Amino acid sequence: MKPSFRHRPLDWGRANLFSSPANSLLTVLALALLWQLAPPLVGWGVLRASWGAGDPETCRQAGGACWTLLTEKHRLMLFGVYPYEQHWRPLLAMALFVALLATSANRRFWRPWLAALWLLTVLGIGILMWGGVLGLVPVETAQWGGLPLTLVIAVLAIAMAFPFSILLALGRRSDLPAIKALSVGYIELVRGVPLVSVLFMASVMFPLFLPEGVTIDKALRALVGMTLFTAAYLAEAVRGGLQAIPRGQFEAADVLGLSYWQAMRLIILPQALRLVIPPIVNQFITCFKDTSLVTIVGLYDLLAATKAALNDPGWRPFFVEGYLAAALVYFCFCFFMSRYSQWLERELNRDRR
Amino acid sequence: MTGGRASIWGSTRFRGLVYQVLVVAVVVALGGWLVHNTLVNLEVRGIATGFGFLEREAGFGISENxxxxxxxxxxxxxLTVGLLNTLVVSAIGIVLATLLGTVLGVARLSGNWLVGRLASVYVEAVRNVPLLLQLFVWYGVLTALPGARQALHPLPGLYLSNRGLVIPSLDWSQGWLPVLEIPSLVGFNFVGGLTLSxxxxxxxxxxxxxxxxxxxxIVRAGILAVPKGQTEAALSLGLSPGQILRLVVLPQALRVIVPPLTSQYLNICKNSPLAIAIGYPDLVAVSNTAINQTGQAVEGVTVVMVVFLALSLALSGLMNWYNKRVALVSR
Incomplete structure (x- = not known):
């Protein structure tokens, strides 16, 4: 029985901070570390910081954190080189997307119409970003940038990689030797290679793969690279779920006379995927963070746009502030995903407790 | 199932065969089409094929060799120089990350609330932010440091300046035993020690x-996987906390820890090519320069892929061997 310390902070402190001499020493050391770190950090980030509009000179004089950078450069960081007057379009697209995510996060809305809503929203986002219809000025993908590009690549890569990964995982578990060999070969080959190489291959070699004269867009090449890479890792997560399903379930489906695909769709996959929600979401998070690597092949995602904003010689000394802001954006999305997966796991396993 | 057609189509083996032939045919056709396109494109652009270029003069400098x-x-x-650079940074990274990770994992489980909290904040903050962004920050911080004259001197024998990190080194040239060389600042330069760029x-x-x-x-999950009863039993046997960790908890936790730890080690190797973003000449960076100069992208990418596959296989082979040693031996 755990004693309740709620009304006795002293007891709580004794139990959690000073339970033994070694523990007390640790607490003192940790407090000393905090004492060393916290006051300078607060002084830098709050007390001596410069806020609001201004130029690098005001920041230099204030001597603290330069949040002015964000006021001045946030549009370049968020939207990259997207035409300035048209920034409302990516902003609206992101708002639509966040609304879609919020809707999808709610289990009550898990109905067939949600898939249609996804298609519609993605179509709407596409129209908003590309333009060229409804009186919108056309904007090439080469000019897309910032957070919208990061989100588009991450979401499309995940959405396309997921079905592919299920096929790969089923292929790896298949009784058909040729299909099994192909799946294993693909998964292991891709997992053995760094993503940077895959992206380089996508950006350098795809143009060689296609018939002469056919070119594909740089953003699309990176997207294909991300998809092929993510699918191999997701397939391993899905395979974990498939392996955890008892043999009896497969046999029972056979006995019922279900075809292979019926058995997979109705019996095996619903159970297997539920088991592997945490690793799948982890893979989603990894994919979201990995989109930052498209910076290396010359796309203007959130990270590259932040870097570009910091290229301005005057602002360059304040790179920490710029990267902190970008890090906060990445953190929010990743942290939300991991918390959501924990909640979903509990929610889906309610009937099992 | 009616008619004669069904009798042969109803056979699972026959259908399996048909599916396999179809899939293999599609894959082969796709592969052949890609190879054909590539060959045509290479010819049109006048790019040579084959690995003959490996013998030719590279003609570019590498900052670290x-x-x-x-x-x-x-x-x-x-390319060998690049590969060695990749191996060095991965190997040291694996050792340091294991040490720091173990300390943090144990700290998160510590009975000390404050220490546990600090470790949690570290873990959540670091793993939810892309590595590339963190690299940009570290590189920015290191290059924004003052020059050698005003080098930071946090510990004896350790200098931090915009030229990099200077650490003590071992000198093997003076006879049998190595001599520890402590660097010192003389004028504008560091004398002795090892300078890391x-x-x-x-x-x-x-x-x-x-x-x-x-x-x-991973370490936290491994330790949590050891039932509480094990620790309690060890306590009642009169073992000290250090003995409990070494003799009872760790051997059991390692079984859970080693497999996922292997994939983290592989991740370090596979993340090391991010070096290219901050200008460290690893294998991928060198092969990229080679690709840009010769245009032989297929060969360059093949070299990188083969090397990384070999590296992955070697490392997972090593870790599997270790895993067998710590695995539970049951009847």
Whole structure:
């Protein structure tokens, strides 16, 4: 029985901070570390910081954190080189997307119409970003940038990689030797290679793969690279779920006379995927963070746009502030995903407790 | 199931055969089409094929080399230099990340609330931010440091300046036993010790700090997987806390820890090519320069892929061997 310390902070402190001499020493050391770190950090980030509009000179004089950078450069960081007057379009697209995510996060809305809503929203986002219809000025993908590009690549890569990964995982578990060999070969080959190489291959070699004269867009090449890479890792997560399903379930489906695909769709996959929600979401998070690597092949995602904003010689000394802001954006999305997966796991396993 | 057609189509083996033939045919056709396109494109652009270029003179310099290298050397030697750079940063990164990760994992489980909280904040903050962004920050911090004259001197024998990190080194040239060389600042230069370039130091710091957060979670899960009864039984046997950790908890926790730890080690190797973003000449960076100069993208990418596949296989083979040693031996 755990004693309740709620009304006795002293007891709580004794139990959690000073339970033994070694523990007390640790607490003192940790407090000393905090004492060393916290006051300078607060002084830098709050007390001596410069806020609001201004130029690098005001920041230099204030001597603290330069949040002015964000006021001045946030549009370049968020939207990259997207035409300035048209920034409302990516902003609206992101708002639509966040609304879609919020809707999808709610289990009550898990109905067939949600898939249609996804298609519609993605179509709407596409129209908003590309333009060229409804009186919108056309904007090439080469000019897309910032957070919208990061989100588009991450979401499309995940959405396309997921079905592919299920096929790969089923292929790896298949009784058909040729299909099994192909799946294993693909998964292991891709997992053995760094993503940077895959992206380089996508950006350098795809143009060689296609018939002469056919070119594909740089953003699309990176997207294909991300998809092929993510699918191999997701397939391993899905395979974990498939392996955890008892043999009896497969046999029972056979006995019922279900075809292979019926058995997979109705019996095996619903159970297997539920088991592997945490690793799948982890893979989603990894994919979201990995989109930052498209910076290396010359796309203007959130990270590259932040870097570009910091290229301005005057602002360059304040790179920490710029990267902190970008890090906060990445953190929010990743942290939300991991918390959501924990909640979903509990929610889906309610009937099992 | 009616008619004669069904009798043969109803056979699972026959259908399986048909599916396989179809899939293989599609894959082969697709592969053949891609190869054909590539060959046509290479011919149109006048790009040579084959690995003959490896023997030719590279003609570019590499800032960091463990073996002697000049621009007059061959591409093969340049790629070897890059590979050694990859191996060094990965190997040191693996050792440091394991140490830091273990400390953090144990700290998160500590009975001390404050220490546990601090470790949690570290883990959550670090693993939810892309590694590349962290690398940019570390590289920015290291290159924004003051020059050698005003080098930071946090510990004896340790200097931090915009030229990189200077650490004590071992000198093996004076007879049998190595002599510890403590660097010192003389005028504008450091004398003695080992200088790590800002690129190398930033990459190493980034890989270590990032991966340690993941290793911390693996270590924590491994220790939590050991039932509480084991510790209690050990306590009642009169073992000391250190003995309990060494003889009872750790051997059991390692069984849970080693397999996921292997994939983190592989991740360090596979993340090391991010070096290219901050200018550390690893294998991928060198092969990229080679690709840009010769245009032989297919060969360059093939070299990188083969090397990384070999590296992955070697590392997982090693870890599997270790895993067998710590695995539970049951009847």
């Amino acid at each position: 463990l073996i002697s290298y000049t621009p007059a050397d061959s591409y093969a030697r340049a 800002p690129e190398f130091a930033a990459l190493l710091a980034g890989l270590t700090i990032y991966t340690a957060a993941f290793i911390a979670e």
